[in-house]
Amino acid sequence: MSSVTTSNTSAAPKGLDGVVVASTAISHVFGNEGRLVYRGYDIGQLAGKTTFEEVCFLLWKGHLPNQVELDALRATMSAQRALPDAVLATIRAMPASADPMDNLRTGASAIGAALPISGTATFEQALALAARFPTIVAAFDRLRKGKEPVAPRADLGHAANYLYMLTGEIPPENHVKSLDTYLVLLADHSMNASTFTARVIASTESDICSAIVGGIGALKGPLHGGAPALVMDMLDAIGTADNIKPWIDQALDGHHKLMGFGHRVYKTTDPRAEILREMARQSSTPEFFALAHGTEEYALAELHRRKSDQKLYTNVEFYSAAVLSSVGLDRDLFPSTFAISRVAGWTAHVLEQMVGNRLIRPQSEYVGPLGLTFAPVSERA
Amino acid sequence: MSSVTTSNTSAAPKGLDGVVVASTAISHVFGNEGRLVYRGYDIGQLAGKTTFEEVCFLLWKGHLPNQVELDALRATMSAQRALPDAVLATIRAMPASADPMDNLRTGASAIGAALPISGTATFEQALALAARFPTIVAAFDRLRKGKEPVAPRADLGHAANYLYMLTGEIPPENHVKSLDTYLVLLADHSMNASTFTARVIASTESDICSAIVGGIGALKGPLHGGAPALVMDMLDAIGTADNIKPWIDQALDGHHKLMGFGHRVYKTTDPRAEILREMARQSSTPEFFALAHGTEEYALAELHRRKSDQKLYTNVEFYSAAVLSSVGLDRDLFPSTFAISRVAGWTAHVLEQMVGNRLIRPQSEYVGPLGLTFAPVSERA
Numbered sequence: 001m002s003s004v005t006t007s008n009t010s011a012a013p014k015g016l017d018g019v020v021v022a023s024t025a026i027s028h029v030f031g032n033e034g035r036l037v038y039r040g041y042d043i044g045q046l047a048g049k050t051t052f053e054e055v056c057f058l059l060w061k062g063h064l065p066n067q068v069e070l071d072a073l074r075a076t077m078s079a080q081r082a083l084p085d086a087v088l089a090t091i092r093a094m095p096a097s098a099d100p101m102d103n104l105r106t107g108a109s110a111i112g113a114a115l116p117i118s119g120t121a122t123f124e125q126a127l128a129l130a131a132r133f134p135t136i137v138a139a140f141d142r143l144r145k146g147k148e149p150v151a152p153r154a155d156l157g158h159a160a161n162y163l164y165m166l167t168g169e170i171p172p173e174n175h176v177k178s179l180d181t182y183l184v185l186l187a188d189h190s191m192n193a194s195t196f197t198a199r200v201i202a203s204t205e206s207d208i209c210s211a212i213v214g215g216i217g218a219l220k221g222p223l224h225g226g227a228p229a230l231v232m233d234m235l236d237a238i239g240t241a242d243n244i245k246p247w248i249d250q251a252l253d254g255h256h257k258l259m260g261f262g263h264r265v266y267k268t269t270d271p272r273a274e275i276l277r278e279m280a281r282q283s284s285t286p287e288f289f290a291l292a293h294g295t296e297e298y299a300l301a302e303l304h305r306r307k308s309d310q311k312l313y314t315n316v317e318f319y320s321a322a323v324l325s326s327v328g329l330d331r332d333l334f335p336s337t338f339a340i341s342r343v344a345g346w347t348a349h350v351l352e353q354m355v356g357n358r359l360i361r362p363q364s365e366y367v368g369p370l371g372l373t374f375a376p377v378s379e380r381a
Numbered sequence: 382m383s384s385v386t387t388s389n390t391s392a393a394p395k396g397l398d399g400v401v402v403a404s405t406a407i408s409h410v411f412g413n414e415g416r417l418v419y420r421g422y423d424i425g426q427l428a429g430k431t432t433f434e435e436v437c438f439l440l441w442k443g444h445l446p447n448q449v450e451l452d453a454l455r456a457t458m459s460a461q462r463a464l465p466d467a468v469l470a471t472i473r474a475m476p477a478s479a480d481p482m483d484n485l486r487t488g489a490s491a492i493g494a495a496l497p498i499s500g501t502a503t504f505e506q507a508l509a510l511a512a513r514f515p516t517i518v519a520a521f522d523r524l525r526k527g528k529e530p531v532a533p534r535a536d537l538g539h540a541a542n543y544l545y546m547l548t549g550e551i552p553p554e555n556h557v558k559s560l561d562t563y564l565v566l567l568a569d570h571s572m573n574a575s576t577f578t579a580r581v582i583a584s585t586e587s588d589i590c591s592a593i594v595g596g597i598g599a600l601k602g603p604l605h606g607g608a609p610a611l612v613m614d615m616l617d618a619i620g621t622a623d624n625i626k627p628w629i630d631q632a633l634d635g636h637h638k639l640m641g642f643g644h645r646v647y648k649t650t651d652p653r654a655e656i657l658r659e660m661a662r663q664s665s666t667p668e669f670f671a672l673a674h675g676t677e678e679y680a681l682a683e684l685h686r687r688k689s690d691q692k693l694y695t696n697v698e699f700y701s702a703a704v705l706s707s708v709g710l711d712r713d714l715f716p717s718t719f720a721i722s723r724v725a726g727w728t729a730h731v732l733e734q735m736v737g738n739r740l741i742r743p744q745s746e747y748v749g750p751l752g753l754t755f756a757p758v759s760e761r762a
Contacts, residue, residue: 009399009400009401010399010400010401011401012393012400012401012402014739015584015739015740015741015742016402016741016742016743016744017739017742017743018390018391018743018744019390019391019393019400019743019744020390020391020392020393020743020744020745020746021393021397021743021744021745022745022746023745023746023747023748024745024746024747024748024749025747025748025749025750026749027747028745028747028749037747037749037751039749039750039753040749040750040751040752040753041753041755042752045753045754045755046755049755049757050755054758062749064755064756064758064761065758065761066758066761066762067758067759067761070758085474086474086475086476087474089470089471089473089474090470090471090474090487090491092470093466093467093468093470093471093474093491094467094491094494094495095467095494095495095497097497098494098495098497099494099497099499102490102493102494102497102590103494105490105493105494105591105594106471106487106490106491106493106494109483109486109487109490109594110471110474110475110487112483112486112487113475113476113479113480113483113484113486113487114475114476114479116476116478116479116480116483118480190744190745190747191742191743191744191745192742193581193582193584193585193740193741193742194585196581196741196742196743197578197581197582197595200574200577200578200581200599201574201578201595201598201599201602202602203396203574203602203604204574204575204599204600204601204602204603204604204605204606204607205602205603205604205607206598206599206600206601206602206603206605206607207598207601209483209598210482210486210597210598210599210601210602211598213486213490213594213595213598214578214582214594214595214598214599216591217582217587217588217590217591217592217594217595218581218582218585218587218591218595219585219587220585220587220588220591221582221583221584221585221586221587221591222585222586222587223584223585223586223740224585224587224740225585226585226586226587264740264742265742358395358396359396359574359604359605359645360396360397360574360577361396361397361398361572361573361574361577361645361646362397362398362399362400362401362402362572362577363397363399363400363401363402363571363572364401364402364403364404364405364409364571364572365401365403365404365405366404366405366406366408366409366418366571367404367405367406368405368406368407368409368418368420368421368443369406369420369421370418370421371421371423372420372421372422372426373426374422374426374427374430374431374445375445376430377435377445377446377447377448377451378448380445380446380447380448381447
């Protein structure tokens with residue numbers, strides 16, 4: 001490290017594995033215990049009992065809203081779901097073949113330009129962004145299918161509005177419940193790559209929309225939010241419950257990776273997977289649930305039998321895929337739906353970053369050449 | 382840190398000060414020596430001798446292009462400067478009052494959707510993005526002024542095309558030279574916040590456009606790329622060379638911060654500032670250069686006299702502002718022009734990140750409550 005000349009430097013592990021980059025009171029993952037906490041509440045305390053709107057308030061403000069606060073939040077979100085004309089024009093300009101995450105990244109960015117969103121991040125800005133995410137995703141999905149966007153309904157909550165704006169029909173209660181629970185469960189997860197991205201951007205004192213747009217870009221990556229669709233591809237390939245054993249045996253014999261198992265942080269069952277399994281049970285067809293659950297059980301048993309030293313667990317992606325599929329979402333909308341949830345956490349982390357902020361500006365080690373002599377282009381080999 | 386349960390964690394300094402997060406062969410800042418190196422070349426070897434296009438090639442490929450390579454690069458960039466219809470429609474939808482960086486963030490994102498840009502990052506994708514940045518910025522600047530965008534000219538280089546697309550006129554040689562040198566000087570700067578942002582996003586195996594859009598958002602922050610305009614505001618307030626002494630004396634007496642001095646990494650003169658001073662000298666009016674240079678000299682002397690223990694130096698923002706102003710750019714275009722340059726570095730770092738990539742997924746320390754018991758909304762205070 002002789003080439004690094006700032007006075008005190010230290011090399012971090014690759015991928016910043018295990019490096020604590022921030023203190024946060026928003027959420028924490030207790031990886032060894034299979035425990036996820038939002039603002040002091042274990043996730044099992046919240047899932048199924050709270051709506052996504054309540055969890056947004058909890059993450060942003062630090063406590064669950066009382067009735068007056070919740071009514072005010074719902075009214076403001078409801079008033080802000082519609083898109084500014086400039087944003088809708090941007091979505092209309094998208095090619096129908098565009099990746100829905102590219103649409104969301106661009107549409108969210110256009111919101112920042114159109115409202116506009118600038119200055120030090122506020123609760124109101126967090127709300128203005130989170131409120132519009134489902135509208136951006138649904139408008140594009142309608143347009144790419146040759147249909148006109150559907151305006152949000154004031155009498156529906158966040159999860160129900162998303163399904164309504166996709167289909168134009170009031171969604172069934174069990175679908176709303178499953179999706180709302182999914183949105184609650186995925187809303188924050190400590191210092192994951194997209195949240196860290198949002199905090200690095202916010203640390204420059206850039207605006208909250210810029211931070212969130214960065215988060216969308218990071219979430220798009222297959223190592224982060226891009227995997228749930230692959231679980232569905234696997235379940236499709238298996239096809240029916242009686243094909244589970246031969247399919248998985250063949251996959252593992254061929255040393256192929258099964259989708260939806262294992263996580264860098266959890267060393268035991270992901271608590272979100274447990275809850276999502278129940279949601280999938282209640283919103284899926286019996287055939288599909290038998291396929292998904294049967295695959296999980298056989299895969300876990302077989303993975304353990306073959307590698308008893310290395311226990312793998314079902315991760316959040318496995319039943320996320322099952323739940324989102326069961327409520328009728330196209331699988332290329334899974335990452336955008338993840339973002340509809342995670343924007344709650346991103347914005348909460350940006351608000352927290354701005355308290356006692358310091359620019360996140362790390363160092364690099366130079367491993368290239370030095371002292372090369374310039375030659376004009378005519379003299380280069 | 383009892384709440385962090387992963388096996389091995391270590392707390393990093395706030396802002397990741399001094400933490401080496403990556404090895405890179407692209408560029409390095411030797412802060413104590415006032416030295417900046419691109420791929421083995423000291424910046425003084427390149428500035429004034431190379432065009433921005435050559436430096437893009439150097440950063441992306443690791444060596445300066447020979448004539449055949451440079452001709453091919455120029456031809457490809459030239460062919461790619463025009464914007465896809467979807468991107469132009471997005472820019473046309475922008476409110477005229479939008480922040481130009483919000484336009485660039487949205488327009489760059491729309492390029493990713495429209496081309497599209499997906500999969501593992503490539504040299505060709507880096508080029509496709511860098512080629513279009515000036516077109517996005519210039520098209521919006523024309524439209525917000527009630528004028529139609531100007532198409533790029535195949536016979537002009539990158540710097541000249543940017544000025545041409547802004548004004549519709551072939552720019553004078555000394556402006557092109559100053560701007561091209563600025564673009565060369567700002568193209569990379571080791572592990573700054575926007576470059577780190579781009580690498581974190583890329584580490585999820587997201588696409589290069591997502592990474593670059595995150596970089597734009599980070600660069601927008603006043604602690605990173607947002608300051609050059611403030612230097613111009615200060616020079617405006619000083620007004621004329623004979624007002625330098627009273628203005629600075631009063632500012633320092635009132636403990637106000639002077640814009641354009643000091644840097645977290647450089648402990649001596651920023652080598653880029655020295656070169657930009659000469660560019661400003663040759664493209665400014667004599668009156669403006671006297672104001673800028675006089676302000677620099679008096680401010681440095683007075684800062685040193687008042688705080689002899691803490692020596693401050695002119696940073697890159699000071700003469701960046703002078704140079705960009707001297708070639709006719711509106712000051713709210715300074716951050717976007719910085720991005721037109723820095724996209725070369727961002728894309729080079731994304732290409733490098735993808736070699737032996739590991740997901741950047743750090744940890745956080747939880748400082749919030751634990752064990753709270755849920756109560757339904759009707760029972761909350």
